[in-house]
Amino acid sequence: MQNNSENPGRENKKTMKGLVTLEQFIADQQALHAGATGAFSRIFRALELGAKMVNRDVRKAGLADILGDFGSTNVQGEEQKKLDVIADETFINHLSRCGEVCAIISEEQDEAYWVPGGENNEYIVSIDPLDGSSNIDVNASIGTIFSIYRRKDMSRRAETADCLQQGIYQLAAGYFIYGSSTMLVYTTGNGVNGFTLDDSLQEFCLSHGNLRIPENGKIFSINEGNSADFPGGVSRYISWCKEKDKETNRPYGARYIGSLIADFHRNLLKGGIFIYPPTAKTPNGKLRLMYECNTMAFIVEQAGGMASTGTQRVMEVIPSELHQRVPLFIGSKKMVEMAVAMLQG
Ligand code: AHM
Ligand code: MG
Numbered sequence: 001m002q003n004n005s006e007n008p009g010r011e012n013k014k015t016m017k018g019l020v021t022l023e024q025f026i027a028d029q030q031a032l033h034a035g036a037t038g039a040f041s042r043i044f045r046a047l048e049l050g051a052k053m054v055n056r057d058v059r060k061a062g063l064a065d066i067l068g069d070f071g072s073t074n075v076q077g078e079e080q081k082k083l084d085v086i087a088d089e090t091f092i093n094h095l096s097r098c099g100e101v102c103a104i105i106s107e108e109q110d111e112a113y114w115v116p117g118g119e120n121n122e123y124i125v126s127i128d129p130l131d132g133s134s135n136i137d138v139n140a141s142i143g144t145i146f147s148i149y150r151r152k153d154m155s156r157r158a159e160t161a162d163c164l165q166q167g168i169y170q171l172a173a174g175y176f177i178y179g180s181s182t183m184l185v186y187t188t189g190n191g192v193n194g195f196t197l198d199d200s201l202q203e204f205c206l207s208h209g210n211l212r213i214p215e216n217g218k219i220f221s222i223n224e225g226n227s228a229d230f231p232g233g234v235s236r237y238i239s240w241c242k243e244k245d246k247e248t249n250r251p252y253g254a255r256y257i258g259s260l261i262a263d264f265h266r267n268l269l270k271g272g273i274f275i276y277p278p279t280a281k282t283p284n285g286k287l288r289l290m291y292e293c294n295t296m297a298f299i300v301e302q303a304g305g306m307a308s309t310g311t312q313r314v315m316e317v318i319p320s321e322l323h324q325r326v327p328l329f330i331g332s333k334k335m336v337e338m339a340v341a342m343l344q345g
Contacts, residue, residue: 022204039100046094051176054087058178087129102158112163124149126291132259141179143261147295148172167294167315187302213305217271217332218252221263229279233343273331285327306336
């Protein structure tokens with residue numbers, strides 16, 4: 001280890017020199033686009049503030065009396081936890097006040113939330129304020145997932161149809177992960193970058209520039225408890241993952257947290273495939289198109305990976321309802337290609 005006793009501040013200065021905060025990064029990106037209005041920085045600022053507040057609540061969840069069921073159920077009949085409700089309110093408040101958003105599609109709201117006084121605002125945000133909430137009580141990673149769209153037609157009042165856009169029209173997509181550290185990973189269609197929250201500065205700092213998912217990986221993530229209900233092609237693929245074969249590095253490792261962000265984030269960094277297939281209980285899979293699948297699909301494609309429903313590219317699905325579910329095969333390109341090919345066979 002280097003001895004810095006003669007000049008104790010030196011090493012810190014060195015590290016600080018390369019520090020790029022999220023705010024700085026967004027400002028730099030904006031400067032590259034003539035005519036940028038600053039709308040994105042305002043939306044991101046709202047998301048960032050919301051995430052910092054939720055992060056604070058998540059970190060003290062075991063201490064404060066905010067764990068456990070809230071006693072109400074959301075539109076999909078799932079129990080809401082207190083923190084789900086807090087996170088939903090927090091993001092809706094900040095996004096409503098940023099002056100850029102006309103509507104918010106939230107997992108926790110039955111209908112689109114129309115921002116009061118936001119009729120003339122241009123952007124729509126879809127959000128899962130706290131994904132993986134069944135993991136709150138056991139202290140596993142959870143997160144916030146978001147996508148930003150431009151509304152279709154500014155000449156008339158925004159309506160639900162403006163919210164039902166294909167993933168290919170996303171302007172930005174990202175997630176905050178409240179894990180052993182807190183991170184933001186996002187794309188605006190120009191690669192993927194990751195920022196880690198420096199607790200002492202309370203700033204997200206660029207830590208994972210230009211993230212690329214390995215083309216192939218050795219991890220498969222699926223809830224195997226549902227295997228009796230898997231379609232034949234999915235069962236074949238999972239059996240193939242477990243076979244011994246030196247040349248292809250099999251068997252692969254099975255990793256499943258049951259929190260999409262945590263499972264996705266690990267596979268993004270290490271290479272792997274995440275599958276939530278159709279099952280008898282959930283014929284369209286479990287995960288929601290507008291604020292889970294499309295978001296992750298945009299990120300993974302921008303990182304060099306692939307996302308499919310098994311029959312089509314996720315981002316090309318034409319949504320018919322806000323809380324629509326689709327099957328999801330997502331991750332390293334070669335693994336997803338193989339899984340999808342086996343579905344047909
Ligand atoms: P949630 O939005 O209600 O938290 O549910 C979504 C979560 C995902 O994070 C995760 O991938 C999936 O549910 C796990 O489902 P299962 O428990 O059926 O494996
Ligand atoms: Mg969710």
